[in-house]
Amino acid sequence: MEDKLKAFAKELFKIDAIKFGEYKTKIGLMTPVYCDLRVIVSYPKLLETLAELMIWKIGNINNYNIICGVPYTALPIATVVSIKSNVSMVMRRKEAKDYGTKKLIEGVFKPGDNCLIIEDVITSGSSILETVKDLTNSELKCTDAIILLNREQGGEAFLKNNGIKMHALFNLTQLMDILQEANYIDSLMVQKVRDYLATTKVDESLLNKNVSQNRLKMSFEDREKLAKNPVAKRLFEIMRNKQTTLCVAADILSATDLLNFAEAVGPHICALKTHIDIVEDFNPNLIQPLQQIADRHNFVLFEDRKFADIGKTVEYQYSKGLYSISSWAPLVTVHSLMGPGVLDAIKSSDGAKARGVFLLAEASSAGNLISENYTKDTIKMAEQYPELITGIVCQSPLFTNNPGFIQLCPGVQLENKQDNLGQKYNSPLTVVLEKGADVAVVGRGISQAPEPAVAAEKYKKILWNAYLERIKTRVD
Ligand SMILES: O=c1ccn([C@@H]2O[C@H](COP(=O)(O)O)[C@@H](O)[C@H]2O)c(=O)[nH]1
Numbered sequence: 001m002e003d004k005l006k007a008f009a010k011e012l013f014k015i016d017a018i019k020f021g022e023y024k025t026k027i028g029l030m031t032p033v034y035c036d037l038r039v040i041v042s043y044p045k046l047l048e049t050l051a052e053l054m055i056w057k058i059g060n061i062n063n064y065n066i067i068c069g070v071p072y073t074a075l076p077i078a079t080v081v082s083i084k085s086n087v088s089m090v091m092r093r094k095e096a097k098d099y100g101t102k103k104l105i106e107g108v109f110k111p112g113d114n115c116l117i118i119e120d121v122i123t124s125g126s127s128i129l130e131t132v133k134d135l136t137n138s139e140l141k142c143t144d145a146i147i148l149l150n151r152e153q154g155g156e157a158f159l160k161n162n163g164i165k166m167h168a169l170f171n172l173t174q175l176m177d178i179l180q181e182a183n184y185i186d187s188l189m190v191q192k193v194r195d196y197l198a199t200t201k202v203d204e205s206l207l208n209k210n211v212s213q214n215r216l217k218m219s220f221e222d223r224e225k226l227a228k229n230p231v232a233k234r235l236f237e238i239m240r241n242k243q244t245t246l247c248v249a250a251d252i253l254s255a256t257d258l259l260n261f262a263e264a265v266g267p268h269i270c271a272l273k274t275h276i277d278i279v280e281d282f283n284p285n286l287i288q289p290l291q292q293i294a295d296r297h298n299f300v301l302f303e304d305r306k307f308a309d310i311g312k313t314v315e316y317q318y319s320k321g322l323y324s325i326s327s328w329a330p331l332v333t334v335h336s337l338m339g340p341g342v343l344d345a346i347k348s349s350d351g352a353k354a355r356g357v358f359l360l361a362e363a364s365s366a367g368n369l370i371s372e373n374y375t376k377d378t379i380k381m382a383e384q385y386p387e388l389i390t391g392i393v394c395q396s397p398l399f400t401n402n403p404g405f406i407q408l409c410p411g412v413q414l415e416n417k418q419d420n421l422g423q424k425y426n427s428p429l430t431v432v433l434e435k436g437a438d439v440a441v442v443g444r445g446i447s448q449a450p451e452p453a454v455a456a457e458k459y460k461k462i463l464w465n466a467y468l469e470r471i472k473t474r475v476d
Pocket residue numbers: 249251275304362363364365393410411412413423441442443444445
């Protein structure tokens with residue numbers, strides 16, 4: 001194979017895929033060596049050899065369920081590797097279509113499939129990481145990339161810092177040695193390229209950046225930095241400091257019971273979710289002691305109002321009336337059903353400045369009418385309001401372009417699978433590890449337990465350990 005590798009290097013030179021001289025790079029810098037592998041599609045035999053060499057270099061290609069070429073130059077290379085190895089391929093679109101399926105990754109795959117990345121040339125590694133980001137956001141696992149030529153400018157370290165092991169057929173230095181031995185280039189040119197390589201490494205600050213933004217593999221600390229909504233930032237901070245991702249649903253009918261319940265579970269929760277209109281003896285005087293408990297135990301008050309009306313009505317419902325929600329609940333839920341006017345209303349209504357919205361993209365109740373497209377469009381809507389949106393209420397591991405959004409998952413219980421009115425439950429482990437929940441909402445599992453404080457502590461521990469488990473399995 002070594003001879004085949006050398007012969008292949010010489011062929012690359014002959015077809016002008018590797019050129020030496022004075023060339024301008026994409027970003028305007030001068031380089032003495034230029035690689036343009038796009039030309040290889042005109043040489044089918046060489047393309048076939050390249051695929052064979054890559055399969056040989058990677059070792060057991062059957063360790064991978066899927067391969068994916070970095071668009072566009074590596075697409076034909078990946079296609080031939082796929083045909084020769086019989087490992088199926090997916091294609092990454094640079095932009096999602098705005099019609100049909102709107103998928104970024106085309107092809108058939110399962111969540112958790114191990115995907116081998118294929119690329120022609122690596123300089124900084126950022127193109128590879130863009131592809132990795134889309135693949136991991138589609139729940140594929142990426143740990144390795146096979147590359148024809150490593151330009152030795154820092155890309156390998158950048159990939160490593162982002163959990164990707166690079167396997168290259170050639171380093172630029174090795175390639176030059178082969179070409180010099182064959183008398184295709186002289187020692188002067190070799191020195192020129194070496195000098196160039198020594199002075200043009202990729203920016204160190206880039207090397208330390210983690211760009212694979214799969215929120216499931218990121219710590220709350222990293223995500224807090226990306227959150228644009230102040231309540232999301234606060235929730236991330238509380239979750240880290242109190243080591244809890246538990247939000248308790250306080251669906252309680254009496255004001256005194258509600259206060260006692262909040263006091264009992266307070267030490268174990270990051271948020272207390274209310275349906276304030278079910279409190280039979282509600283009186284605005286309830287709010288101050290509730291806020292004091294929230295302050296003392298450091299959790300966020302969260303009114304699950306599920307606003308779903310025209311903007312103007314929501315403005316009134318949010319900031320006026322008996323409940324005056326905007327004056328005491330930093331967090332509320334909103335249905336996307338009525339359009340973005342509702343979000344504009346929440347944004348501009350009177351009340352405390354730090355406010356956040358959980359937008360409902362999926363529901364836990366059996367037979368609900370939310371469709372896949374509704375969910376996708378809800379996420380799109382959320383992405384238009386990064387300063388207002390704290391996160392998304394959902395039941396499956398949805399991905400947004402914003403790891404600063406928090407995924408909230410109701411319908412969590414250890415004991416039951418469902419209630420008698422269509423509520424469906426998942427276990428705490430399932431919601432965190434399989435459904436992608438950051439915050440889990442537990443209601444009756446705690447409020448109807450013999451000792452709510454004990455139950456809250458139990459849920460808190462299971463949920464927190466599941467979160468730690470989830471980020472431990474991140475690629476590094
Ligand atoms: O899809 C949704 C959205 C909101 N909820 C709310 O969460 C709690 C769940 O209470 P349990 O006692 O744990 O069933 C409740 O307040 C719902 O209004 C939801 O369940 N599903």
